Amino acid sequence: MKTNRLEAFSDGVLAIIITIMVLQLRAPTEITWEALTPILPIFISYILSFIYIGIYWNNHHHLFQITKKVNGKILWANMHLLFWLSLIPFATSWIGEDHLMLVPVVYYGIILFMSGVAYYILHQQIIKAHKDDEIIQKVYENRNKAYFSMGLYLLGIGLCFIHPLLGAICYIVVAFMWIVPNKKVEKYIEQ
Amino acid sequence: MKTNRLEAFSDGVLAIIITIMVLQLRAPTEITWEALTPILPIFISYILSFIYIGIYWNNHHHLFQITKKVNGKILWANMHLLFWLSLIPFATSWIGEDHLMLVPVVYYGIILFMSGVAYYILHQQIIKAHKDDEIIQKVYENRNKAYFSMGLYLLGIGLCFIHPLLGAICYIVVAFMWIVPNKKVEKYIEQ
């Protein structure tokens, strides 16, 4: 089975997730610059979540560039990933409204950690389905980044109990690690 | 006429249905763990509905993998299926808010039953349009699962009047039956 429909469905879900977050930005009732102040934390959390979904889309894009076929397990692994990502708008609005308080930041970290786990499972299922494909085995062999990210998320969740800001910093570090998607994919396709 | 646009439109509608349900999860106003308690039933019903839409998408995906052409009737049968599935978010929010009370659970059962009927009609229309295609006739010949599911939904609706939980259990049993999409499709494509 080809990958095109899985990609189209994922594109649809991610496009909606990334866009509905903007619905939380309500136009202020007054028309002064000060009226924008209460919107600011929501706006910053919108930017961060936009970047996060953007990172996932970009990596998902690269992941399926050289994937040749899908099976039932990959479909479900992908659906599982979309489930956790779909909870990001909710986490965003909570953080946005409550600044950097303990509970929302811990919650956000759990969603990010679970998304990372789901992405890892999807990754593993794709490798499994292409057992005989040497190139895919090579391009995807390195899983250190995945392990390191998950560890960093857990560390971040723990550090929240000292100060939520420390947790937030951990999440941002992981984000930076994934901004550039797997370069091996681009190299392989160019050949 | 090729199937690609019907698939793209269905992907779009299902992507929206699965995602707008999350809009019902409102960030709690307080920032304690207890603040999450009233959200819990809504969250559980979100998970169940997510799985349900996921199951329909997966089966729809497999159904159209070997479908070669569509006609006006198939377009309408598909639209009919999307109509019933589009009512699931409404059912979800009602169950989520009212836990397991009689009326919402019966209503949810009716939506699920009608979705099952619509899927069956779509299935039949595809078989009809491929009369001369032996493979499709073979892959899709078994309709027992469809009949059994519809029967189980009706049983569940009836059992609700004893206790809504009994109905909910019936719905979950049907869900389990469809988590693995038609294996014959995968086997056929691999050959």
Place this chain on the structure above:
Amino acid sequence: MKTNRLEAFSDGVLAIIITIMVLQLRAPTEITWEALTPILPIFISYILSFIYIGIYWNNHHHLFQITKKVNGKILWANMHLLFWLSLIPFATSWIGEDHLMLVPVVYYGIILFMSGVAYYILHQQIIKAHKDDEIIQKVYENRNKAYFSMGLYLLGIGLCFIHPLLGAICYIVVAFMWIVPNKKVEKYIEQ
């Protein structure tokens, strides 16, 4: 330029229009059958609008099956059609809430009339862009149905001032005329 992106974008917009209407169905606060009564008119208007968008999608689907190329004018004609269709959810909620009162029904008629005009313009632009294509000229030569529909909408809007129900009946008659998309397209593709 190929048609695939215009189709994908239209599918996306129509998928959203058809689905966001369901957001207006709010779960009743009580859990009796009577609680569903105030939702009933909104539900009926949801069904009608779902069918309307469904009809447009089906006809749009057939229209682009044999269209081979697009140009800037066709892109804008299509955007114009989507604009009028995007106003249907608003019209739906107004009718749904106010049953069959004069103003909303007239308004709904205007939206339907303008959608019909926009579809006709799109249709004409496609014919113009395929001047040298005999088949498209033949398949699309008959415009009587378009003229008749637009006339019937205008009649319906006028009859509203006698009784809104008469207007509504006119709209429903037009809907029936378009439920079966252009059969010539299917015949031509089969050959």
Place this chain on the structure above:
Amino acid sequence: MKTNRLEAFSDGVLAIIITIMVLQLRAPTEITWEALTPILPIFISYILSFIYIGIYWNNHHHLFQITKKVNGKILWANMHLLFWLSLIPFATSWIGEDHLMLVPVVYYGIILFMSGVAYYILHQQIIKAHKDDEIIQKVYENRNKAYFSMGLYLLGIGLCFIHPLLGAICYIVVAFMWIVPNKKVEKYIEQ
């Protein structure tokens, strides 16, 4: 890497942006023609934003017609463009509600200016990725329109401080400049 998924994702996001704006049009509670008066400014700002997103989609459509490959930088440049466009619904509702007051019009101008900058960056990244492709270099060599637009936006933002209407006129002039997408693309493809 091919462009198809970037196009599909952008189509999804733009389809949602263009459609969720209509959710701000709430059905009036009364059923007289006068009840439509308070909706009028929101409606006009809906039309303008619809045209703006339409222009961006059309130009984006043409831009990727002859683009042959994408890389990580183009993916991010595109995501950056979508980010600014996603803020248009928010700007629309603010202008719609507050007519032509200073702050919202300045804000709208900033969003439009940043969208223009983002489009320019995307444009540059595509040219960079096709260094050896003479045709793309030729078709996209003229950047005067881009520079002129950005200048006009800045002028418009400045003129707002004299009168918001002057700013709005500048934005509309830029819109007119982009209604017809790059004609060179159509000419090239026809050959």
